[in-house]
Amino acid sequence: xxxxxxxxxxxxxxxxxxxxxxxxxxxxxxxxxxxxxxxxxxxxxxxxxxxxxxxxxxxxxxxxxxxxxxxxxxxxxxxxxxxxxxxxxxxxxxxxxxxxxxxxxxxxxxxxxxxxxxxxxxxxxxxxxxxxxxxxxxxxxxxxxxxxxxxxxxxxxxxxxxxxxxxxxxxxxxxxxxxxxxxxxxxxxxxxxxxxxxxxxxxxxxxxxxxxxxxxxxxxxxxxxx
Amino acid sequence: xxxxxxxxxxxxxxxxxxxxxxxxxxxxxxxxxxxxxxxxxxxxxxxxxxxxxxxxxxxxxxxxxxxxxxxxxxxxxxxxxxxxxxxxxxxxxxxxxxxxxxxxxxxxxxxxxxxxxxxxxxxxxxxxxxxxxxxxxxxxxxxxxxxxxxxxxxxxxxxxxxxxxxxxxxxxxxxxxxxxxxxxxxxxxxxxxxxxxxxxxxxxxxxxxxxxxxxxxxxxxxxxxxxxxxxxxxxxxxxxxxxxxxxxxxxxxxxxxxxxxxxxxxxxxxxxxxxxxxxxxxxxxxxxxxxxxxxxxxxxxxxxxxxxxxxxxxxxxxxxxxxxxxxxxxxxxxxxxxxxxxxxxxxxxxxxxxxxxxxxxxxxxxxxxxxxxxxxxxxxxxxxxxxxxxxxxxxxxxxxxxxxxxxxxxxxxxxxxxxxxxxxx
Ligand SMILES: Nc1ncnc2c1ncn2[C@@H]1O[C@H](COP(=O)(O)OP(=O)(O)OP(=O)(O)O)[C@@H](O)[C@H]1O
Ligand SMILES: [Mg+2]
Numbered sequence: 001x002x003x004x005x006x007x008x009x010x011x012x013x014x015x016x017x018x019x020x021x022x023x024x025x026x027x028x029x030x031x032x033x034x035x036x037x038x039x040x041x042x043x044x045x046x047x048x049x050x051x052x053x054x055x056x057x058x059x060x061x062x063x064x065x066x067x068x069x070x071x072x073x074x075x076x077x078x079x080x081x082x083x084x085x086x087x088x089x090x091x092x093x094x095x096x097x098x099x100x101x102x103x104x105x106x107x108x109x110x111x112x113x114x115x116x117x118x119x120x121x122x123x124x125x126x127x128x129x130x131x132x133x134x135x136x137x138x139x140x141x142x143x144x145x146x147x148x149x150x151x152x153x154x155x156x157x158x159x160x161x162x163x164x165x166x167x168x169x170x171x172x173x174x175x176x177x178x179x180x181x182x183x184x185x186x187x188x189x190x191x192x193x194x195x196x197x198x199x200x201x202x203x204x205x206x207x208x209x210x211x212x213x214x215x216x217x218x219x220x221x222x223x224x225x226x
Numbered sequence: 227x228x229x230x231x232x233x234x235x236x237x238x239x240x241x242x243x244x245x246x247x248x249x250x251x252x253x254x255x256x257x258x259x260x261x262x263x264x265x266x267x268x269x270x271x272x273x274x275x276x277x278x279x280x281x282x283x284x285x286x287x288x289x290x291x292x293x294x295x296x297x298x299x300x301x302x303x304x305x306x307x308x309x310x311x312x313x314x315x316x317x318x319x320x321x322x323x324x325x326x327x328x329x330x331x332x333x334x335x336x337x338x339x340x341x342x343x344x345x346x347x348x349x350x351x352x353x354x355x356x357x358x359x360x361x362x363x364x365x366x367x368x369x370x371x372x373x374x375x376x377x378x379x380x381x382x383x384x385x386x387x388x389x390x391x392x393x394x395x396x397x398x399x400x401x402x403x404x405x406x407x408x409x410x411x412x413x414x415x416x417x418x419x420x421x422x423x424x425x426x427x428x429x430x431x432x433x434x435x436x437x438x439x440x441x442x443x444x445x446x447x448x449x450x451x452x453x454x455x456x457x458x459x460x461x462x463x464x465x466x467x468x469x470x471x472x473x474x475x476x477x478x479x480x481x482x483x484x485x486x487x488x489x490x491x492x493x494x495x496x497x498x499x500x501x502x503x504x505x506x507x508x509x510x511x512x513x514x515x516x517x518x519x520x521x522x523x524x525x526x527x528x529x530x531x532x533x534x535x536x537x538x539x540x541x542x543x544x545x546x547x548x549x550x551x552x553x554x555x556x557x558x559x560x561x562x563x564x565x566x567x568x569x570x571x572x573x574x575x576x577x578x579x580x581x582x583x584x585x586x587x588x589x590x591x592x593x594x595x596x597x598x599x600x601x602x603x604x605x606x607x608x609x610x611x612x613x614x615x616x617x618x619x620x621x622x623x624x625x626x627x628x629x630x631x632x633x634x635x636x637x638x639x640x641x642x643x644x645x646x647x648x649x650x651x
Contacts, residue, residue: 056646061554082558089556096649100551104241109233114555116230161555 006070007169007200008035008058013067014223015053027053028065029223035169040195041202042214049220051204052173058202059092059171060084072168089118093162097174099154101146107133107157108142114165132160136190152183159190163199170194172203176210188213231561235568238545245537246573252534253577253625254584256527260520261585261613261621267516268612271509277605279505280383280442283480287498288473288490301494303470311473314489316482321358321474324456326351327465328428329419332412332435339400348420350448351379353456358474362441364408370454376411376436377451382444384604391604404440411436417463431462472498527628530577534570534632542566542640549640550648563641570633571626578625582618589613 010033019025027050035041045051056062057069060076063084069076072091076084088094101110111129122128133139136156146154155175162170175191176184184207192213195201203210211217218225239246275281288311291301303322312320333346356368359380368378390401416431435449444450460467475490477483487497542549549562557565589611596610 052650059554061645061649082560085553085556085558085561088554094554096554100547100554100649102237102548102551105237109237112233113552116234117552117555117557117561118230165556 004036004038006034007037007039007072008033008202009068009070010034010058011068013054013057013065013069015050015057015062015065026223028057031067031220031223031225033058033218033225035200035202037168037200038195038198039200040191040213040215042211042217043202043204043220043225044206044211044217045220047206050223051220054220054225055171055173055202055204059094060087061094085117086119089114090120090165091168093159093165093167093170095155095159095162095170095172095175097177099146099151099158099178101154101157101161103146106143106145107138107149107160110146110157111160111164113161118165129160129164132163133157135163135194136160150183151179152186155179155183155187156190159187159194163194169200169202172201172205174205174207175203176205176207185209231565231568234565235572238541239569239572242541245541249530249534249537249570249629250573250577250580252530253527253574253628254581256523256525256530256628257578257581257621257625258584258588259526259581260523260624261582261617262588263516263519263523264617265585265589265611265613267512267519268614268617269607269610271512271516272612273605273607273610274508274512275505277387277607278384279501279508281502281505282443284477284483286475286477286483286486286490287501288475289471289496289498290469291494291496303473303495304468307493307495308470308473310493311475311490311495314475314486316477316479316486318476318478319357321355321476322453322470323355323358323472323474324353324453324460324467324469325471326353326416326451326456326459328417328431328459328463329422330414330416331418331420332414334412339402339406341399343399346420349414350445351414351451351456351459352445352448352471353451353453354443355453359439359441359443359450362439362443364404365436365438368438368452370452370458373433373458376434377414377455378438379435379449379451380439380441380444381407381437381449382446383440383442384446385444386440388604391602391606395602407437408439409436416459428463431459433459524624527624531628531632534573534629535635538566538570538633538636539639542636545640546643546648549643550645553643553645554649559641562643563637566637566640567630567633570629570637574626574629575622576625577629578622581625582621585621586613586618 010031013028013031014026015028016024016026031054043051043054053062057065058071060079067077071087074087074091076087079087102113108126108129111132112125115125130139130142133142136159138153138156138160141149141153146157149157172191176187179187188209191201191203203214205211288303290303308320308322311317330349330351331346332349335344336342359368362380363378366378371377386402386404393399394401412435414433414435416433417428418430435451441450457467475486477486490497552562593609593611597608600606
């Protein structure tokens, strides 16, 4: 097969929630998506349109959907918890709007978190974590705890954590949503640099600057991508 | 569990040190109480068994029936009956015993191990076969010496203990040991009594006894002498010198005792199990008090488990977001379950080890205090405690088990953390 490698292939995704008295709320309604290796895809849409939901499905965090998802050659629908967890551990990296770092623990220890759940027994974990911190420009702050880092630095620690296992794709949910303009610019620049190094990125966003950095922009409306 | 989780276990315990310490402390208290009371119960039980009622579990004491069964002469312990008893299955051998059926007194006037002593005492004498007390004879042969020679006599270990711990101190008499006693000669007048009227036609038979040893098998309130001597004395006093007072049946194995007892009863004879019963009753009393205190301790552990359940529920709730992040970076449900459980197991291990150590130290302290502060009394032990390895292991295990039980539901709750829900926003 020629052409770029397919990293994500999602077909006919349907995700509905029980919405109390009003019955079902269908958030994803026959959504399909393909992402090739090396792409930087931005997904935009109104608040509540289902962007986070889509990201959770693609990253193997959500299992309550119908449809087929293949990421890095692995069919996710139907995998059991252990296999799905292993997939999250090795194949994707999540970056969240509110960083979600472990408090009271050094940046290095935060970056090492995926290793604690990994079945892969490799040495030099700490060196690997330091390398990830270096990639986001925080090598000097390895020993600091999140409480003593700025918002931008925290998000970069979170990105280092997502990079730790050398994932095939980075899934980012409003990664600049909690940052001021200047810091957000830095983080976007970091994503751009990482993408130029070959990393595939899918980012959900409201923000123009992230949309501008992306190589492709998709809009989620009415549960479908266009 | 995979060792990779340990850094996280240590991390979360270190972050919430206060909860960790209080959880482990509760467990330590329960474990300490349990190990302490059980080791005390075992220790006291051993004192009862080995010192106060040293019952040989493979011995059956056969005594004649109270009523004679006429025709066959049934119920008496004559040589024929002894032969039949000895032939019972499971009986290794039989030891014949015959009381000196005449009353006897000892009137001592003179030097008693360096102190002047003047005392008259009614005594009982039982004759036994030499093999019965073989191991305890320290001086000469345990055989009938014939008239005019001192009769070898064995005293009871328990009597010596009572003498040393309460009788001697009250009368400022010296402390005695088997070694000191061996060779001691004292007068005995058979056919004489302070308490019963002796038959008018009987005249006192003066004799001497010589202590040759001390034995658990010795008669408590009297002396134990060679069987042939007892026969000779009974004959001299025109009393029954043919039938035996009792027969000790030595079972091949203690497990055969019940069958032997049944066979003996089937022959119309009685079994004197007074000592055994007293030992059993005392043992049961110790066992019951130990069990109730152990139960109390288990309740404390249960309380500690509830405390851990409570603390861990709160901790899991507070760490909801963290657990969600862990799910996002690749933790499986099973791993989160193990993570929380491992935290509890570590606390349980610490609580169990600390509690067991406290119990051992507390017992040792109590032993030391008892040795210094309590006055001497019969059967006063050097240690009140017995701590077999299984008890210490059980203490540690109890801590671990209680912690695991307490943390089970919180761990399950942690494993069910829904990352999508907790990571939203
Ligand atoms: N667990 C749930 N139960 C019921 N409804 C839910 C649940 N989770 C999400 N929803 C609903 O699904 C819809 C999509 O939610 P989602 O978080 O994917 O939106 P979003 O596009 O990420 O919004 P935002 O931009 O505000 O983050 C919303 O209407 C939301 O209320
Ligand atoms: Mg969202």
